[in-house]
Amino acid sequence: MSTIFQVLAEPRRVEILRLVRDRELPAGEIARHFDVTRPAVSQHLRVLLGAGLLDERRDGQRRFYRLRPEGLQELRSFLHEFWDDSLERLKVVAEATERRKRAAKKRPRR
């Protein structure tokens, strides 16, 4: 098992997501956007599929890929944990620290 960060650590995988963000594309066309071989891209697709970041639709000999936004839920949770909260906390703590730290320091505002 790998984290979503490990999956997105490879720039080409992020680029793939960008390609299929608002339209589905067959594997071959995705591969055409890169300077690496098709098998390499195929392996990237597999990783993205395994992470739940892509949807695959087979039609004949073709396989179409498209972004699966729900796969980014883990990222959302992470950001919520570290951004929303911590910015808030930062303010609160900063204020508290300011008061508690030392009276010598002057605090013009608030």
Add this chain to the structure above:
Amino acid sequence: MSTIFQVLAEPRRVEILRLVRDRELPAGEIARHFDVTRPAVSQHLRVLLGAGLLDERRDGQRRFYRLRPEGLQELRSFLHEFWDDSLERLKVVAEATERRKRAAKKRPRR
């Protein structure tokens, strides 16, 4: 230069961020939370600093680290690009599929 995903691809680095999310900690105490050697943690701290994800405060022989939430801005942008938009687009596309027409090139914001 490395992407924020590459920085966060290392689980210990994410854990470090979690440790200093709402309180600053000296390097030694951070290192004590892991089963790797202290130099290894020191290197992780350096990477996180370089990515702008940590603040460093020196006091005597100690160095205190704390989360720097602004460093996560890049992640926010990414998510906004891929989640907010694409979920919206998904809905819109689903509704408009019948008519088989795309109304707008891009929907920058909701």
Add this chain to the structure above:
DNA sequence: CAGTTACGTAAGTCTCCACTAACCTATCGG
């Protein structure tokens, strides 16, 4: 049927990076 297209899989190579061991620097206490 054979040939081609579209794509995945397998094996092996090579590069990068997380780690350790050893060393260096700066600060505190006596």
Add this chain to the structure above:
DNA sequence: CCGATAGGTTAGTGGAGACTTACGTAACTG
């Protein structure tokens, strides 16, 4: 001053993973 503490730096090593070449497998086409 000395030793201890806190922490960073360097060189070298092992393993993970991204890549290529070669092969396998359906599905369409004549």
